[in-house]
Amino acid sequence: MRSDRMKGNLDALLLAVLQSGAAHGYEVIAELRRRSGGEFDMPEGTVYPSLHKLENEGLLESEWDVVDGRRRRTYRLTAPGAAALARERAEWARFSVGMNAVLVGL
Amino acid sequence: MRSDRMKGNLDALLLAVLQSGAAHGYEVIAELRRRSGGEFDMPEGTVYPSLHKLENEGLLESEWDVVDGRRRRTYRLTAPGAAALARERAEWARFSVGMNAVLVGL
DNA sequence: TTCTCATACCTAGGGATCCTAGGTTACCGA
DNA sequence: TCGGTAACCTAGGATCCCTAGGTATGAGAA
Numbered sequence: 001m002r003s004d005r006m007k008g009n010l011d012a013l014l015l016a017v018l019q020s021g022a023a024h025g026y027e028v029i030a031e032l033r034r035r036s037g038g039e040f041d042m043p044e045g046t047v048y049p050s051l052h053k054l055e056n057e058g059l060l061e062s063e064w065d066v067v068d069g070r071r072r073r074t075y076r077l078t079a080p081g082a083a084a085l086a087r088e089r090a091e092w093a094r095f096s097v098g099m100n101a102v103l104v105g106l
Numbered sequence: 107m108r109s110d111r112m113k114g115n116l117d118a119l120l121l122a123v124l125q126s127g128a129a130h131g132y133e134v135i136a137e138l139r140r141r142s143g144g145e146f147d148m149p150e151g152t153v154y155p156s157l158h159k160l161e162n163e164g165l166l167e168s169e170w171d172v173v174d175g176r177r178r179r180t181y182r183l184t185a186p187g188a189a190a191l192a193r194e195r196a197e198w199a200r201f202s203v204g205m206n207a208v209l210v211g212l
Numbered sequence: 213t214t215c216t217c218a219t220a221c222c223t224a225g226g227g228a229t230c231c232t233a234g235g236t237t238a239c240c241g242a
Numbered sequence: 243t244c245g246g247t248a249a250c251c252t253a254g255g256a257t258c259c260c261t262a263g264g265t266a267t268g269a270g271a272a
Contacts, residue, residue: 006114007113007228008257013208017208048221050259069268070268071267072219092111096206113229151233155251156229156230175238175239178250
């Protein structure tokens with residue numbers, strides 16, 4: 001996927017994945033790939049800074065743990081995060097309706 | 107519409123509007139607003155530079171004319187522009203399927 | 213054992229994209 | 243003549259994502 005089109009939607013995707021349960025960064029990337037049927041294959045350099053930003057904004061919270069000698073930071077959605085996700089979904093809906101109207105003529 | 111989400115989709119929108127017939131910049135903006143039901147209200151400082159870029163890339167061509175003493179630059183889609191639009195539509199389709207899969211779980 | 217692959221994290225800097233903010237010219241109706 | 247609308251333009255800034263590099267561990271191959 002050409003990723004310019006990604007811009008502005010990444011937060012929504014990350015929050016959506018984490019709504020299904022806590023996960024660490026690497027796992028979020030894999031889950032995003034899986035759910036999108038391979039369409040969204042985000043580089044780590046994109047996802048990690050984004051997760052940090054979302055945590056800074058209070059939409060996620062994280063905690064470190066160690067599994068098999070490997071450290072992981074596990075993220076979970078906060079209440080404000082869930083609210084933000086609801087807004088993102090609504091915006092996406094309006095946006096995609098507009099896009100289809102102009103592009104496809106629906 | 108929060109316009110971050112716009113990023114990467116603007117070219118597709120402009121090409122799509124111009125596929126319905128030649129138009130000048132101001133008119134493209136109005137038509138975009140109309141077709142999207144008011145959702146896409148693009149600033150001139152966004153649209154004009156984009157039209158110039160598309161012309162530079164050979165996807166549009168333009169010509170000056172004067173109507174009621176006002177000069178206008180009328181743009182029309184080229185053959186490469188039509189091809190690019192077809193690609194953009196296909197990409198949009200794949201992208202929005204992916205987004206819906208992750209966001210809405212469809 | 214050593215090498216490579218996968219897991220798992222990180223950041224600085226750059227490139228692309230869009231918008232803000234400012235400017236110009238011309239017509240028209242009050 | 244003054245504001246509103248039509249119509250164009252650009253420089254610079256903000257934002258967003260990616261490239262490219264780095265670190266560390268475990269598991270399996272050679």
